Amino acid sequence: MPPLSLYVHIPWCIKKCPYCDFNSHAVKDGAPEAAYIDALLRDLTEDVRRYRITRPIHSIFIGGGTPSLFSPEAFDRLLEGIANQLQLSDAIEITLEANPGTFESQKFAEFRALGINRLSIGIQSFDDKFLQALGRVHSSNEALRSVDIAQQSGFDNLNLDLMFGLPGANKDSAVNDIRTAISLAPAHISFYQLTLEPNTYFHRFPPKLPNDELIFAAQKDCQALLAAHGYAQYEISAYSRPGRQCRHNLNYWQFGDYLGIGAGAHGKISLALPENIVRTFKPRGPEQYLADTHRQGGVQAIDRQELPLEFVMNRLRLKQGFTLDAFTETTGLVSAALEPGLSGNCRQNLLIRQDNRYFCSEKGWDFLDTVLQNFIT
Template sequence: MVRSNRLPPLSLYIHFPWCIRKCPYCDFNSHAVKESIPEAEYIEALLRDLARDLEYFGLDRAVVSIFMGGGTPSLFSPPMLDRLLAGIRGLVSLAVDCEITLEANPGTFESGKFREFRALGINRLSIGIQSFQDRHLQTLGRVHSAAEAITAAEIAVAAGFENFNLDLMFGLPGQSEAEAFDDVRLATGLRPAHISFYQLTLEPNTYFHKFPPRLPDDEVIFAAQKRSQAWLAEHGYSQYEVSAYASTSTANQCRHNRNYWQFGDYLGIGAGAHGKISQALPSNIVRTAKPRNPEQYLREPWTVSRSRIELNQLPLEFAMNRLRLRDGFRLSEFEVATGLSGEALAAPLRNGLVEGLLELADGFYRCSARGWDFLDVLLEKFVPE
């Protein structure tokens, strides 16, 4: 055991649970708007939630990133988001270069507010495109058109967002290899700083899981993925995580998500939000969860779910995150992040190397090309007996 007083960086995740419509593939805690969103009430509940977490954990670390996700945070008005950010700044200190991301849909209603969002200090957008083809957008239940998707990216640039992400999905019902590739080709032409490119999966508790659509054959999906990845690499987008591609430099990688993947700490506020806070390594790393139902969340008081991560689970928890990153990790980083000795990883790392799922270079353990394609198989080796 390697006890460390050095605690990881701290991020803040804020969940907004409302959407215009619930998409059939979505397993996030999101709810279609029935009449109107109780904006002011929800913002004040978020700030009370944050204050309680800060008091409980006694946190005085600066926040290095904020991510407003959902749901659709861009449904909220700029004045309400201004109130939220002002309240956060009154409760915690933000790093000078704090990354502040807002998830947004490309519909006209949301994109019309991009310039106001930028004026609030929000310096990164993540725009949920999914596809640039209308028939696939309709199948996915999206409320925007292909034309609106393109316009949203252009508006983001005009609004002053040098750093924005476009979300794309592949392996869609009825999607050909060429159609998946065309989406990526069009996205790179819009020159976002970041592209998220991930395969549609049929998650439990979704409409698509209950009524599965017919998906392309595995061979078509794999060919589309490889062709698209080659194009991204040729056009300056480096794959630094399983489904994340950044242009130009590491500065365009999502700092908030990297903190997750590097086993950093994060406060989670909002309906259904989760957090992970290290107080003393390795014996006091706490997971938190807030009530999922928005109405329950607004009806206080409610109880925060808190649970410590068991010591024998820490190797798996660490590996599940760090092995998603291309650059992998050193054993010293595992020791600093968890407080455990590197010996705790000896057996799974050895087995991963023997089976060709891992490679070791310059002291870094990282996925091999084969391990990248069979990450689930590799992670099974870290499951405690």
């Protein structure tokens, strides 16, 4: 069976950002911490029982929303409850997403003492003009302060989230943000383009964005700057120091398995290859989730004809691509199931084969949608 991770979703945040399409809800009178931790642990108990989980957990990712709104006491109870039900690997990676507007020295020192050993900080930009345009609740000074507090609290494994293609940006805007991020010496930088997703405020009332040529040029300049400072791109929007890739997200992209608990959380579990690989999902609404977590949600089997596309959609996000052995090991299918997409993409110079490994060419990397389209039968 593939490696197994755990995703925990905490849906509340201080304010709903106009570009955000995640399952997040602005908190009004305080989040129901105790009741939600109870619900998460009931949810986990049901998943462990239903899917007969005995494999060790290699990573935990606590996302949102803004999980850093919760107290250290809440996470202490959550992590203890998880450890009571699951076998945790000795070198487990535990990531917590955090908003710069929620940082307090004592609080984050306690997070670190609980065993949370990786922070992902949603900076988005170090420029107040762009932070205001994005509807963020923090300032550039708070962004800088959050990194300092994290490092002083003992977190040496930091990810900084940054966006490019922002309203009113010029070619130098993203480069300035990347320069600032590099100066703070995080282990990892996530750098992705602002997109206007359906069911968001920005989709209904679109801001004026830079043209595609400017966005592409800024992206290339930033990628060169990151590479020059030792941040290797290993995924479409992820750059890291050597050995500091996000192990949890790598498991997603390598088509590994993961339990998903919390309001709106999704999971993927391999019960038998290839005929019984399932997607799981939980109720999106926090109120519905709190009311009946152990019986709500659903399960959907992945049709074996869809497995090749599901596999390449994930693996080709990675610079290293995949081997045919990896395809067979995670899907249970023979490599012929990848044809004619594999050979067709190679003929078009969208994929490269090297030492029995397939990965995107520079052209394929820029036109990944075309690459994937060739795998649709």
